[in-house]
Amino acid sequence: MKFSENWLRSHVPTQASRDELSATLTAIGLEVEDVTALGDGLANVVVARIVECAKHPEADRLQVCQVDAGQGTLLQIVCGAPNARPGLLAPLAMVGANVGGIAIKAAKLRGVESNGMLCSAKELGIDADASGLLELPANAPVGTAIGDYLGLPDASIEIKLTPNRADCFSVRGIAYDVAASLGSEVKPFDTTPVPAQSPSVLSIELEAGERVPRFAGRVIEGVDATAPSPVWMTERLRRSGVRPISFLVDVTQYVMLELGQPMHAFDKDTLEGGIVVRPARKDETVALLDGRTVTLDDEFLVVTDGCGGRAARAVALGGIMGGLDTKVTDTTRNVFLEAAHWIPSAIIGRSRKLGLHTDAGHRFERGVDPELPRIAVEYATRLILEIAGGTPGPTTVVEHAEHLPKPSAILLRRARIARVLGVDIPDAEVERILRALGLQAAAVAEGWSVVAPSRRFDIAIEEDLIEELARIHGYDRVQTTLPGGATRVAAPSETRVEDGVVRRQLAARDYFETVNFAFVDAHWLAQWGADEGAVPLANPLSAELAIMRTRLLPGVVAALQRNAARQAGRVRLFEIGNVFQAPAQPGDAPVESLRIAAAITGDAAAEQWGVPARKADFHDLKGDLESVAALAGATLEFRPSQAAHGHPGRSADIYRDGARIGWIGQLHPRLQRQLDLDADVVAFELDLAPLTVRALPRAAELSRYPSVRRDLAFVVAEDVSWAQLAATVRRAAGPLLRDVQLFDRYVGQGVESGQKSLAMGLILQDNSRTLTEGDVAQVVATVVAAIDEAHGAKIRG
Structure with missing residues (x-):
């Protein structure tokens, strides 16, 4: 938000210097990013009129001008500006002035005497334009000090606003904070309605429900659209970063900057019928003020010039920009002013979807005071009548009262203030701050019953009020003593492997961790067949980041692909993060679950001379996953x-x-x-929680007795997996079994077609004695019988 310092001071009187004002703004959370001083040191610079111009006898690009500076006699000035001409009013630095560090003296230029200097805006230090003399309006009073005429010296101040301070997108909104901090009061603002002088009205219908709960409009007939904008208005606009265009447009911009309410002026004669606000139709188009024609869908709102919604023509894009066909021009005689309250959710993301950024959209996305539409229309009407004349009709306000926010009282307890801030703020100071911020505070037994003004969307609970007190009272006055009390140290659970341990395990096995956005391109998930149950974002950053991810692997593999495309031959990546699924019941929150995913490609081991190179395969990744599972003692x-x-x-x-x-x-x-992956990629993705659950560790003595190994080879059907056999062995072998290992798989001569030979080693051991041959034989016989019964496998001869 950029604004004029003098404009702000016109709303809140203060003796604070410019530096003190800037420091105060930053201290109360309105961080000042830039201060540009304008027009300092303009003594002896006045408004002057060029009466005559003659060519310089010794220079083609210079003119000898006779200038009226209001002194009764003409001054001779040598000037090289290309726009110097008879009748032009421009600033004149008299002899004795100091402009841009140059002391102005009587001098001869190429032999011709010159008694001053006609100035450009850059030379005065009020603009960067140095292309010619600063042209002043034809009604500028000759001889008047330029500082008095242009409201100088001044400064253009730019502040950075946080999203919750939408009320400070206006000069008057900033004034409340400044007044509270500097012990002043904001000047009252005249909201007296302008009486209607004609019955002319346009009907207004709202068909967008809660999205547009209030709309104000007014017809003004017989306006002189060619009337120039007054200097005080154009200068305040320029110093606020807005380029003046024409008076009717400038008025709407001026009201927006001063009050915070965006508004629009239509050429009434281009409108057919009344005004209807409704959702746009699919593929409906509207020509905007910037010359572009955009195609809409039913997420957008439009202003049409039909009645009852029957007309198809959209004349404005609601809350964002006016239409080209109904804009005001120099030939406009009858104007329809409108100011509406568009709720943030109806505007958020719409401008970005069309590649637009407008001041109106920026404000409505963050929230605008719902009480402002009528006030803005009345204020703009008063300015138009004063400068361009006209006959106003009555102000029409249509609203859905049930959708407008209702003020509610918040209990602010003095004991709570002291507890949260750690300081005691006197009651009188609390009341002064609340009153200066525009809040209504009524004393009650515990403290105050406070009602926030409609412009302060960010004040909803007691802590919000306490934050306001801390901000204005001064963070530097809040004690830095640390709070006392005991804290409870939560020890990590021994029944779960911490995420950090999993990360370190994979890093030790030569993996790099990747971090991806939780929102992804819908096309990604469709490629993976993972788009079912995806949660769309209401306000995506872009079309490529429009839905929440349902899996981690698409992001991990995309990162792997980017690395491989940059000649990284061996890539090993993993990610731990949340995935999201649509809720079972509409209105519930999305279901989040923590997962782990990894992907590898290229060689199994880094290049070295001691081991032959080979490509990573399924079993390499399976081994890495099992090493993670081993942290929890899990068997997969x-x-x-x-x-x-x-x-x-x-x-x-x-x-x-x-x-x-x-x-x-x-x-x-x-x-x-x-x-677009050239090499094979092996990957895994699984829920992290069940992978990291482990039994409570218990200490146990290692057996002092020797273990016994027995190797067995079974011929089994090809479709029986080793995992099935191993599970059967573990169930049958009983407590003496310490481990079972597969050490050979064979198909070929001696084994029937459709069969395979699996050789395994059984490791047996007891904690209390040495196993006898009978013990081992019994376990082996039980295992052989169990495998035969469960899988039809026979001992290989």
Whole structure:
């Protein structure tokens, strides 16, 4: 927000210097980003009129001007400005003035005497324009000090606002904070209605429900649209970063900057019928003031010039920009002023969707005082009548009262103030601050019953009021003593492996962690077949980041692809993060779950001379995953997967304790082509919580007795997996079994077609004695019988 210092001071009288004012603004949370001084040191610079111009006898680009400076005699000035001409009014630095660090003296230029200097805006220090003399309006009083005429010296102050301070998008809104901080009072603002002088009105209908609960409009006939904007208005606009265009446009901009209410002026004669505010129709178009024609959908709101919604013509894009066909011009005679209250949710994201950024949209997205539309229309009417004349009709206000915010009282307790801030603020000071901020405060037993003004959307609870007190009273006056009391140290649970431990384990196995946005491109998820149950964002940063991710793998693999495209031959990435699913019941919050995903491509090991190079495969990634599972003492089971994104026969669903917790495998070749991946990619994704649950660790003595190993080879059907056999062995072998290991798989001569030979080693041990041959034989016999019964497997001869 940029504004004129003098404009602010016109609303809140204060003796504070410019530096003190800037420091105060920053201290109360309105951070000053830039202060540009304007027109300092303009003594002896006056308004002057060029009476005559003659060519300089010795220079082609110079003119000898006779200038009236209001002294009764003409001054001869040598000037090289291209726009110097008879009748022009411009600033004149008299002899003795000091402009831009140059002392003005009587001098001869190429032999011709010159008694002063006609000035450009840059030379006066009020603008960057140095292309010619600063042209003043034809009614500028000759001889008047330029500082008095242009309201100088002044400064253009730019502040950075946080999103919650939408009320400070106006000079008057800033004035309340300044008044409270500097012990002043904001001057009353004249809101007296301008009496109607004609019955001319336009009907207004609101068909957008709660999205536009209030709309004010007024017809003014017989306006002189060619009337120039007064200097005080144009200068305040320029110093606020707004380029003056024409009086009727400037008035709406001026009211917006001063009060914070965006508004628009229509050429009434271009409107057909009354005004209707309604949702846009799909593929409806509107030509905007900037010359662009945009295509809309039903998320947008439009102002039309029909009645009852029957007319198809949209004449403005609600809350964002007016239409081209109904704009005011120099030929406009009859004006329709409008000011409406558009709620933030009806405007948020709409400008960005069209690639627009407007002052009106910026304000409505953050919230505008719902009480301002009538006030803004009355104020703009008064300015138009004073400068351009006209006959006003009555102000029409249409509203849906049930959708307008209702003021509610907030209890502010003095004990709560002391507890939260740690300081005692006197009651008189509390009341002064609240009153200066425009809040209504009534004393009650515990403190005050406070009603916030309608412009302060950010004040809803007691803590908001306490924040206001701290901000204005001064953060530097709040004690820095640390609060006392005991804190409870929460020890990490021994029944869960911490996320940090998992991260360190994967980093130790040569993985890099990647962090991706939680919102992704819908096309990504569709490629993976993971778009079911996706949660769309109401206000996306861009079309490519429009929905919440349902899986981690698309983001991890996208990061892998970017690395591979930059000649990284061996890439190993993982991510731990939340994924989101639409709720089962409408209106509930999305369902979040924490997951872990990883993807690898390239060589299994970094390049070295001691080991032959080979490509990473399913088993490399499976080993890394099992190392993570080992942290929790978990045994994972892998079953063939039918996932669409997985390679048939090279991917598996992951189970723990009979429950599916994720997927691992090589990506499907078709998906790899779509993702522009040249090399094979192996990946996994699973829920993190079930992977990291572990039993409470218990200390146990290691057995002092030797272990016994027995190797067995079974011939079993090809479709029986090792995981199934191992599970059967563990169930049958009993407490003596310490481990079972697969050490060979064989198909070929000696094994029937459709069969395979799996060789395993059983590790047996007891804690209390040395096992006998009978003990071992009994376990082996039980295992052989169990495998035969469960899988039809026979001992290989």
